[in-house]
Amino acid sequence: MRHESPPFQPRDPDYAARVRASFAQQRAMALIGAELVAVEPGYTEIHLPHRAEVTQQHGYIHGGVVGMIADSAAGYAANTLTPAETSVLTVEYKLNLVAPADGQRLVARGEVIKPGRTLLITRAEVFAVRDEKWTLCAVMQQTIMAMHGKKELAG
Numbered sequence: 001m002r003h004e005s006p007p008f009q010p011r012d013p014d015y016a017a018r019v020r021a022s023f024a025q026q027r028a029m030a031l032i033g034a035e036l037v038a039v040e041p042g043y044t045e046i047h048l049p050h051r052a053e054v055t056q057q058h059g060y061i062h063g064g065v066v067g068m069i070a071d072s073a074a075g076y077a078a079n080t081l082t083p084a085e086t087s088v089l090t091v092e093y094k095l096n097l098v099a100p101a102d103g104q105r106l107v108a109r110g111e112v113i114k115p116g117r118t119l120l121i122t123r124a125e126v127f128a129v130r131d132e133k134w135t136l137c138a139v140m141q142q143t144i145m146a147m148h149g150k151k152e153l154a155g
Helices: 015-025 027-032 063-079
Strands: 035-040 043-049 086-097 105-114 119-130 133-148
Touching: 015 035, 015 063, 027 063, 043 063, 063 086, 063 105, 063 119, 063 133, 105 133
Parallel strands: none
Antiparallel strands: 035 043, 043 105, 086 133, 105 119, 119 133
């Protein structure tokens, strides 16, 4: 289900540890119970278990939460390709909800389409997984800004 992206070379040999440490600082991801499960050059994957606290009135995971994990998956995919002293920030994204987020878990797969020094173009797909049947529930395209020399807040 992962798109075949061109092979990207990270500019930071410790990109995976840096991305995982950054994700661990994201209180919003902790709040909803999201987990970063894959970190590769130009690609990350976030899993979110179904929890009543993140559902809407029909029992589906809320579209805003779907957007959160898509944004983070694609943003961290971009961050895998930035230099060590660079953090990232979302400039914009377009999210299409194509099916209800009705699963035992959601899987957001983010990947880089086009890396750049200042702007990186990314995409994400979010799948609702129920009894190991994967249903595409959202697609997103995103622009990320690389903030050179800007450190993230600690804790």
